[in-house]
Amino acid sequence: MRRKQPSAVAGxxxxxxxxxxxxxxxxxxxxxxxxxxxxxxxxDLDDRIEAREGRTVAEIFRxxxxxxxxxxxxxxxxxxxQELRGGVSMIVALGGGTFAQGATHKAIQDSGVxxxxxxxxxxxxxxxxxxxxxxxxxxxxxxxxxxETHKARLPYYETxxxxxxxxxxxxDVIAAEIAAKLKLKEIALRxxxxxxx
Numbered sequence: 001m002r003r004k005q006p007s008a009v010a011g012x013x014x015x016x017x018x019x020x021x022x023x024x025x026x027x028x029x030x031x032x033x034x035x036x037x038x039x040x041x042x043x044d045l046d047d048r049i050e051a052r053e054g055r056t057v058a059e060i061f062r063x064x065x066x067x068x069x070x071x072x073x074x075x076x077x078x079x080x081x082q083e084l085r086g087g088v089s090m091i092v093a094l095g096g097g098t099f100a101q102g103a104t105h106k107a108i109q110d111s112g113v114x115x116x117x118x119x120x121x122x123x124x125x126x127x128x129x130x131x132x133x134x135x136x137x138x139x140x141x142x143x144x145x146x147x148e149t150h151k152a153r154l155p156y157y158e159t160x161x162x163x164x165x166x167x168x169x170x171x172d173v174i175a176a177e178i179a180a181k182l183k184l185k186e187i188a189l190r191x192x193x194x195x196x197x
Contacts, residue, residue: 016040018092019118020116021119024126025118033172038091041089048080052076100152125150
């Protein structure tokens with residue numbers, strides 16, 4: 001799959017970014033840090049799905065299967081697209097499999113919104129996920145399944161507008177790198193006295 005450059009590359013203003021990548025890549029933590037840096041809204045697609053469905057992602061997978069989860073995911077993403085069309089400045093952290101679904105991948109690419117692939121070596125991704133004991137991840141059943149799923153999704157991730165290597169980096173460093181690469185303007189929040197907070 002060929003990497004598609006969004007309209008933002010031509011110098012047009014960009015008011016939204018999709019973060020893509022495998023589980024453990026740091027999409028949510030980096031997205032929050034980037035949102036604070038830019039004073040933009042941060043949205044975790046999985047959180048949006050859970051709020052809409054009234055169930056956790058793990059519960060949807062367990063009780064209704066992946067096909068039902070993908071339906072809910074598509075509906076939540078369409079809601080986000082509608083908000084973006086309304087002019088909301090937003091960083092969206094996509095689920096690990098979102099960008100690897102054919103129709104969804106095409107819709108995201110066709111939107112012209114910049115996509116950033118947060119990448120890291122597979123052993124580091126596995127270790128990060130293993131340390132998150134509170135997170136019940138459907139694919140954390142075996143390293144073999146983890147590796148095979150990553151291999152299947154990688155060609156989709158590699159079509160993102162940009163790739164950022166997150167190996168061994170702190171969240172704030174990654175957020176700053178994304179802002180610089182996409183030439184996103186950082187907004188200084190000021191008090192009534194005009195001082196930077």
